[in-house]
Amino acid sequence: xxxxxxxxxxxxxxxxxxxxxxxxxxxxxxxxxxxxxxxxxxxxxxxxxxxxxxxxxxxxxxxxxxxxxxxxxxxxxxxxxxxxxxxxxxxxxxxxxxxxxxxxxxxxxxxxxxxxxxxxxxxxxxxxxxxxxxxxxxxxxxxxxxxxxxxxxxxxxxxxxxxxxxxxxxxxxxxxxxxxxxxxxxxxxxxxxxxxxxxxxxxxxxxxxxxxxxxxxxxxxxxxxxxxxxxxxxxxxxxxxxxxxxxxxxxxxxxxxxxxxxxxxxxxxxxxxxxxxxxxxxxxxxxxxxxxxxxxxxxxxxxxxxxxxxxxxxxxxxxxxxxxxxxxxxxxxxxxxxxxxxxxxxxxxxxxxxxxxxxxxxxxxxxxxxxxxxxxxxxxxxxxxxxxxxxxxxxxxxxxxxxxxxxxxxxxx
Numbered sequence: 001x002x003x004x005x006x007x008x009x010x011x012x013x014x015x016x017x018x019x020x021x022x023x024x025x026x027x028x029x030x031x032x033x034x035x036x037x038x039x040x041x042x043x044x045x046x047x048x049x050x051x052x053x054x055x056x057x058x059x060x061x062x063x064x065x066x067x068x069x070x071x072x073x074x075x076x077x078x079x080x081x082x083x084x085x086x087x088x089x090x091x092x093x094x095x096x097x098x099x100x101x102x103x104x105x106x107x108x109x110x111x112x113x114x115x116x117x118x119x120x121x122x123x124x125x126x127x128x129x130x131x132x133x134x135x136x137x138x139x140x141x142x143x144x145x146x147x148x149x150x151x152x153x154x155x156x157x158x159x160x161x162x163x164x165x166x167x168x169x170x171x172x173x174x175x176x177x178x179x180x181x182x183x184x185x186x187x188x189x190x191x192x193x194x195x196x197x198x199x200x201x202x203x204x205x206x207x208x209x210x211x212x213x214x215x216x217x218x219x220x221x222x223x224x225x226x227x228x229x230x231x232x233x234x235x236x237x238x239x240x241x242x243x244x245x246x247x248x249x250x251x252x253x254x255x256x257x258x259x260x261x262x263x264x265x266x267x268x269x270x271x272x273x274x275x276x277x278x279x280x281x282x283x284x285x286x287x288x289x290x291x292x293x294x295x296x297x298x299x300x301x302x303x304x305x306x307x308x309x310x311x312x313x314x315x316x317x318x319x320x321x322x323x324x325x326x327x328x329x330x331x332x333x334x335x336x337x338x339x340x341x342x343x344x345x346x347x348x349x350x351x352x353x354x355x356x357x358x359x360x361x362x363x364x365x366x367x368x369x370x371x372x373x374x375x376x377x378x379x380x381x382x383x384x385x386x387x388x389x390x391x392x393x394x395x396x397x398x399x400x401x402x403x404x405x406x407x408x409x410x411x412x413x
């Protein structure tokens with residue numbers, strides 16, 4: 001049984017998935033067999049005593065080495081939205097902390113939620129339980145989260161006067177709970193597991209600011225794109241500057257990899273992607289590489305089959321593929337996209353099992369998972385789902401998926 005390395009007074013809580021939920025503070029449980037928790041006494045030194053970007057007494061975690069394209073002993077694995085609603089402990093926690101912002105903004109609760117899948121499944125990555133909209137209030141953009149509807153902006157941006165309310169972010173002042181959670185996670189998971197940070201990309205964030213809430217058609221955003229492109233570019237530019245600072249802030253407090261999510265950019269034409277999404281993704285990626293070239297970056301877009309070469313052209317180290325793309329073809333397209341954009345190396349990939357496969361029997365899960373692993377090859381691949389894990393996924397199947405990857409042996413060439 002592995003024990004979490006530094007045990008602070010935390011919370012026996014749970015993590016998020018595709019929607020919105022929160023966590024609270026208990027003593028963290030020991031990491032053990034699937035579905036079990038053993039609480040430990042609190043004996044940890046206070047969080048935040050050092051800045052932790054990339055620091056380790058041993059070699060970097062497996063996932064980080066794989067993301068850099070190094071030769072690794074096996075393929076690492078984690079799951080998008082692994083912390084959240086599919087875990088029974090998380091659902092129990094929601095009864096005590098009924099709002100997503102409680103669960104994600106109370107540090108000890110966010111930590112517990114983040115740790116749940118790591119303890120239960122032995123994942124190689126432990127991702128911060130948070131949301132892409134978390135930095136919004138620090139920019140002057142207030143929002144609430146309706147547990148059924150999703151995010152609701154207090155004052156959507158429809159004109160230039162509305163944009164004046166958005167200001168530069170000071171992440172240390174606006175999101176100290178993120179810093180505390182990341183620092184604590186670095187201590188809890190120890191040197192073998194990568195602590196993962198993430199941010200939303202400007203285009204996807206702009207859709208919330210302009211639409212005022214989640215949308216299926218993005219009519220207001222696309223209308224602004226066509227009729228007032230300068231206004232949309234101004235929104236995107238401010239967001240890019242702020243999110244770049246927020247990503248650097250996460251690294252300074254312990255994130256060892258940053259995944260950027262431009263979830264709704266898959267709804268754009270290639271022309272509009274090149275104009276309104278990719279340039280602002282690049283602002284964030286360039287800021288990270290300028291200050292922290294050792295930190296791997298991952299880009300993910302839902303329904304991105306038509307955009308893979310363009311995603312690779314941003315210079316992200318890893319392109320996270322959804323399940324609509326054949327893994328072998330995806331690897332070639334990533335390599336081609338990087339070459340066309342003048343980036344060195346073939347680049348890496350993440351993914352890309354259809355999350356619905358986790359509702360199948362174990363034989364099917366194993367077969368589909370191993371097909372992807374074989375096509376991806378032994379280097380430059382982080383195994384994951386092609387999208388976030390579904391809320392009703394059986395926990396035993398999620399555990400079996402992780403174990404299948406951990407036990408897989410690549411054929412020696």
